[in-house]
Amino acid sequence: MALHFELVSPERLLFSGDVAEVDIPGTEGDMGILPGHAPVLSTLRPGVVTVTKEGGAKERIFVRGGFAEVNPQGLTVLAEVAVPVAELNAERLAQEVKDAQEDVSDAQDDETRRRAQENLDHLQALQSAL
Amino acid sequence: MPSLKDLRNRITSVKSTRKITKAMQMVAAAKLRRAQESALAARPYSERMATVLANLSSSMEGRDDAPQLLAGNGKDQTHLLVVCTAERGLCGGFNSSIARLAREHADRLMAQGKTVKIITVGKKGNDILKRLYGRFIIDTVDLRAARTLAFSHAQAIAQKVLKLFEDGQFDVCTLFFAEFKSVISQKPTALQLIPASVKGGKTPDLGGAIYDSEPDEGEILADLLPRNIAVQIFRALLENAASEQGARMSAMDSATRNAGDMINKLSIRYNRQRQAQITKELIEIISGAEAL
Numbered sequence: 001m002a003l004h005f006e007l008v009s010p011e012r013l014l015f016s017g018d019v020a021e022v023d024i025p026g027t028e029g030d031m032g033i034l035p036g037h038a039p040v041l042s043t044l045r046p047g048v049v050t051v052t053k054e055g056g057a058k059e060r061i062f063v064r065g066g067f068a069e070v071n072p073q074g075l076t077v078l079a080e081v082a083v084p085v086a087e088l089n090a091e092r093l094a095q096e097v098k099d100a101q102e103d104v105s106d107a108q109d110d111e112t113r114r115r116a117q118e119n120l121d122h123l124q125a126l127q128s129a130l
Numbered sequence: 131m132p133s134l135k136d137l138r139n140r141i142t143s144v145k146s147t148r149k150i151t152k153a154m155q156m157v158a159a160a161k162l163r164r165a166q167e168s169a170l171a172a173r174p175y176s177e178r179m180a181t182v183l184a185n186l187s188s189s190m191e192g193r194d195d196a197p198q199l200l201a202g203n204g205k206d207q208t209h210l211l212v213v214c215t216a217e218r219g220l221c222g223g224f225n226s227s228i229a230r231l232a233r234e235h236a237d238r239l240m241a242q243g244k245t246v247k248i249i250t251v252g253k254k255g256n257d258i259l260k261r262l263y264g265r266f267i268i269d270t271v272d273l274r275a276a277r278t279l280a281f282s283h284a285q286a287i288a289q290k291v292l293k294l295f296e297d298g299q300f301d302v303c304t305l306f307f308a309e310f311k312s313v314i315s316q317k318p319t320a321l322q323l324i325p326a327s328v329k330g331g332k333t334p335d336l337g338g339a340i341y342d343s344e345p346d347e348g349e350i351l352a353d354l355l356p357r358n359i360a361v362q363i364f365r366a367l368l369e370n371a372a373s374e375q376g377a378r379m380s381a382m383d384s385a386t387r388n389a390g391d392m393i394n395k396l397s398i399r400y401n402r403q404r405q406a407q408i409t410k411e412l413i414e415i416i417s418g419a420e421a422l
Contacts, residue, residue, distance in 0.1 A: 006174075008174050008175045008178060009175065009281075010172055010175045010176075010281040010284075010360075010361060010364055011168070011171060011172060011280070011281055012168075012171035012172070013171065013174050013175075026344055027344070027345060028344050028345060038342060039340065039341045039342060040341065040342045040343070040344065041182065041185075041186070041341050041342070041343045041344070041347075041350055042343070042344040042345075042350075043344075043345065043349075043350055043353050043354075065357070067182070067350065067353070067354065069178070069182055076178055078175060078178055078179060078182075080281065080285075080357070108296075
């Protein structure tokens with residue numbers, strides 16, 4: 001049994017196909033989605049989606065701003081930004097970090113600031129991991 | 131009666147006009163294909179988004195803590211109209227039909243004593259609306275510098291709208307754009323953005339199971355609704371781009387045909403006049419010879 005996985009950005013459909021497993025960075029923790037997973041809705045934090053294809057080949061994609069939906073038809077990840085990790089360079093990430101920092105300083109109330117700060121933390125963690 | 135030279139000049143000028151309209155038609159056809167492709171490519175995202183929103187909002191219905199973006203802020207006094215048009219003209223009735231729809235909407239609201247505010251996207255819409263509604267236009271967005279529409283353009287507009295909403299500048303927001311039906315038909319459409327109309331998304335069959343939400347439904351919804359605004363605006367901009375090229379293509383097609391008809395008519399007139407002149411000259415020569 002395979003898991004049908006779709007990765008969609010506002011501009012186009014980036015990935016559609018049957019895979020063995022997908023690991024997604026949920027807001028409240030990473031999740032590994034295997035075929036037959038119970039229906040779930042989750043928001044995503046900036047991070048890396050790891051797709052394990054049938055046969056074991058892995059593909060890593062950086063996503064930011066989005067959510068994931070699991071239903072009996074499969075897993076759908078909607079992301080505002082999705083870039084394969086291979087194409088992600090330090091420069092691009094530095095830009096993302098800079099944007100996030102601006103968001104933090106622009107935040108009007110505590111709630112938005114907390115969210116922006118969380119975003120920034122995730123991005124910085126990713127930056128140091130790369 | 132124009133002289134032969136005048137007619138000749140006229141024919142050359144119409145011929146070069148025809149060359150231009152023909153070229154514009156072909157450029158529009160090429161751009162249309164690309165615009166259509168990107169409109170199609172953007173569809174899965176907005177469809178999935180609509181499905182999930184429909185799902186979540188049905189569970190929020192009737193609850194007091196439903197987000198304002200979904201349920202509205204309880205007022206109906208100030209309306210914001212976001213009017214999306216093209217940056218360029220020469221596309222038939224495309225810009226004016228969108229502006230007309232927005233104008234009718236604004237007039238109806240004002241007759242009910244509501245306050246109207248307008249944001250225009252695209253230079254042409256601003257030009258048309260400025261004359262009558264100049265004092266209501268609070269902002270204009272210029273996309274002329276953008277060679278291809280990116281999601282970030284839509285996001286920038288969405289952020290403006292959301293900020294105005296948070297500041298309590300308006301209560302209801304409606305988006306105006308032309309929906310792309312086919313090359314020859316574009317339908318001016320009004321879409322309510324705030325409070326969000328999320329009907330129509332189909333719910334997938336879960337086989338009796340219910341969604342597990344992480345974090346809870348209210349929080350996901352609060353995260354998704356602002357994103358949805360950007361997605362809807364992006365969709366509207368893409369539909370608009372495809373419609374604009376379609377409208378331009380058919381407008382330029384008929385312009386090219388009209389120029390052809392005009393050239394035919396002018397050539398017939400030119401030939402008749404030339405013949406009449408030759409006949410006249412012959413008569414003059416013959417009658418001159420007879421007089422001798």
